[in-house]
Amino acid sequence: MNASTEALPVVVIGAGPIGLAAAARLIERDIEPVVLEAGPAAATAVQDWSHVRLFSPWSEVVDPAAEKLLAPTGWVRPDSAGYPSGGDWASLYLQPLADVLGDRVRYNATVTGVSRSGRDRIVDADREAQPFVIHYTRPDRTEQRIRARAVIDASGTWSTPSPAGGSGLPALGEKTAADRISYRIPDLKDPAVRARYAGKRTAVIGSGASAFTALAYLADLATSDDGTGTHTTWILRRGISGSTFGGGEADQLPARGALGLAAKAAVDDGYADAVTGFRTDAVERDGGGRLVLVGEDGRRLDAIDEVIVLTGLRPDLTFLEELRLGLDERLQAPVELAPLIDPNQHSCGTVYPHGVNELSHPEKDLYLVGMKSYGRAPTFLAMTGYEQVRSIAAHLAGDQEAAARVELTLPETGVCGGAGLFDEPAAAEENGGGCCAAPATLTIGAAPASSGGC
DSSP: OOTTTTTSOEEEEOOSHHHHHHHHHHHHTTOOEEEEOSSSSTTHHHHHTTTSBOSSOGGGTSOHHHHHHHGGGTOOOOOTTSOOBHHHHIIIIIHHHHHHHGGGEESSOEEEEEEETTBOTTOOTTGGGSOEEEEEEOTTOOEEEEEESEEEEOOOSTTOBOOSBTTSSOOBTTTTTGGGEEOSOOOTTSHHHHHHHTTOEEEEEOOSHHHHHHHHHHHHHHTSTTOTTOEEEEEOSSOOOTTTTTTGGGOSSHHHHHHHHHHHHHHHTTSEEEEOSOOEEEEEEOTTSOEEEEETTSOBOOOBSEEEEOSOBOOOOGGGTTSOOOBOTTTOSBTTTHHHHOTTTOOGGGSOOOOHHHHOOSSTTEEEOGGGGGTTOOOOOHHHHHHHHHHHHHHHTTOHHHHHSOOOOOOOOTTOOOOOOOSSHHHHHHTTOOOOOSSOEEEETTEEEESSOO
């Protein structure tokens, strides 16, 4: 460690589950963290999906170092076997953890850029000896700056959902139809949101756990007194195979299996119709203002009232453009990590636990962790993120043996194979199908069911 930077803090970007765990691990190693959170409270992104329920239990979503920090306050972990909602996770664990960290967490701090002091990405000379410089803005638009010995970017992917367009770009007309398009799982307990979808025809685009959640929710709405006439058109870019709905009763994450079964029931019971092999090319309005989706093959679907786009999430790399990143060209994940998380081959439970070696970049002491480290891969587990930051904190403390050691055993996830980025059902079936997605989940009736994250 350079003597000129050793006294500086490690800046953690994002006060979500992995960012707060990173801070706890750094404190455990006597390294001072500063956490920059864009929102007004801890876990702002998690609170956005407070109505959905994880399909990982409490025992798997509390970081051990964070629990040690919380213990002197009298905090007790909720029932280990219970499944928290996003709201539970934020209010019962993440905000209390942030409160313990105190003024180490700076809220309403939106990071706008990260670089090396006096060095843009071109300059080699004496680069690694320079501290990082992080620019951030406050709600009143004032700009501030902080220097750091290392940067851990745990800002996630929630702010950058993927578009409806099959090419990865927004479909023609998608932006102008924004008043009728959502990129989130609807909270149908909210009266305004419920009124938006009740009695309407809604298209759900996507084939992962988040799409399952939306299908199940809308089917539940269709059976309610105020939901008569509610119907869903489920749009898949590939065909339906035996693995489309996940593992069902055979899934070793029961809540995830229940979600797939609920989505299948929505189709089987006639509350949703599936349109397969459809890649959205354009979004048009008919004479009455309703939306018509047009496929790349020229197909035009019947007009619908609303569209819910659940096609995945992607990392925001714009504020890192002055740093030297080593990212896989497909997944936008660190090059050493990408083969381990390739969703064509891996699910949440088949990703090998990894740490600082797989997360390093050409820019020394910069780390992307948590969901952001996975780029566009949807196979992330909270426990994996906790292991990532444990290893990074050990490395920054000079304990290379601990940094290289694996201290995590992932739960078996049964039939959860690769998420399957295939268009052909046969190829998807061959690779195990898909069932893991970005973080968010919900409850259908009394059984916990996931809408995303493992």
